[in-house]
Amino acid sequence: MEKQKGKATVEIFGETYTLRGDDDPETIIRVAAFIDDRMKRIARNNLRLSPTRIAVLAALNLAEEYLRLEKDYQELVEMINGEK
Amino acid sequence: MEKQKGKATVEIFGETYTLRGDDDPETIIRVAAFIDDRMKRIARNNLRLSPTRIAVLAALNLAEEYLRLEKDYQELVEMINGEK
Numbered sequence: 629m630e631k632q633k634g635k636a637t638v639e640i641f642g643e644t645y646t647l648r649g650d651d652d653p654e655t656i657i658r659v660a661a662f663i664d665d666r667m668k669r670i671a672r673n674n675l676r677l678s679p680t681r682i683a684v685l686a687a688l689n690l691a692e693e694y695l696r697l698e699k700d701y702q703e704l705v706e707m708i709n710g711e712k
Numbered sequence: 713m714e715k716q717k718g719k720a721t722v723e724i725f726g727e728t729y730t731l732r733g734d735d736d737p738e739t740i741i742r743v744a745a746f747i748d749d750r751m752k753r754i755a756r757n758n759l760r761l762s763p764t765r766i767a768v769l770a771a772l773n774l775a776e777e778y779l780r781l782e783k784d785y786q787e788l789v790e791m792i793n794g795e796k
Contacts, residue, residue, distance in 0.1 A: 640768055651776065659775045663768065683767030684724055684747065690774040691743045692735065694781065701785050708792065 636660070641667045641679060666690075720744070725751045725763060750774075 636653040637646045638660035647656050666686045671677065677685070720737040721730045722744035731740050750770045755761065761769070 640772075641764075643765065643768070645765070645768070647772065649776070655776075655779075659772055659779065662775055663771045666771070667768075678764075680725075680763040680767055681727065681729070683764055683771055684727070684729070684751075687747045687750070687767055687771040687774055688724075688731065688743060690771055690778060691746055692733070692739075694774060694778050695739075695743065697778065697781055697785060701781060701788070704785070704788050704792070708788070 638664075640664045641671075641682070722748075724748045725755075725766065 633653065634650065634656075635646065635648045636656040637644060638657055639645075640660055640663055645660065647660065649656055651659075663686060666689065667679075667682050670682050670685050670689075674682070674685075717737065718734065718740075719730065719732045720740040721728060722741055723729075724744055724747055729744065731744065733740055735743075747770060750773065751763075751766050754766050754769050754773075758766070758769075
């Protein structure tokens with residue numbers, strides 16, 4: 629994995645991506661490894677899925693988890709504000 | 713969009729997915745529409761990307777946002793526990 633400030637070249641599910649972002653290269657590499665792992669896990673459990681469908685399912689799972697965490701976060705904020 | 717308890721048939725970036733989950737069909741449909749929208753936005757800004765790469769980029773963006781929210785959440789928990 630090649631890296632420089634705010635940029636990293638990573639491999640995700642067999643394809644190379646040069647990613648740029650506000651995060652440091654370590655974070656970009658960590659996030660990429662996380663998605664690579666998620667996709668490989670989905671692929672193992674669904675042998676006939678195309679790479680696109682595997683990536684879409686990974687994105688769907690993450691979106692669900694994001695919404696759940698967002699709800700927990702909001703509840704915590706409401707608790708702090710004494711609304712509950 | 714077809715729906716029944718914990719299951720929904722949706723279209724994401726031109727492909728049909730039958731999704732099952734613990735969430736109600738409305739939530740599944742909402743999450744699917746969210747990913748569809750994200751992918752279409754990425755595609756508009758990167759005309760030559762393959763559907764797989766578009767889906768992977770959508771997943772990467774979501775993972776970054778998830779990690780950011782998780783950090784905020786942890787900070788809030790620490791604040792509540794008087795650790796800060």
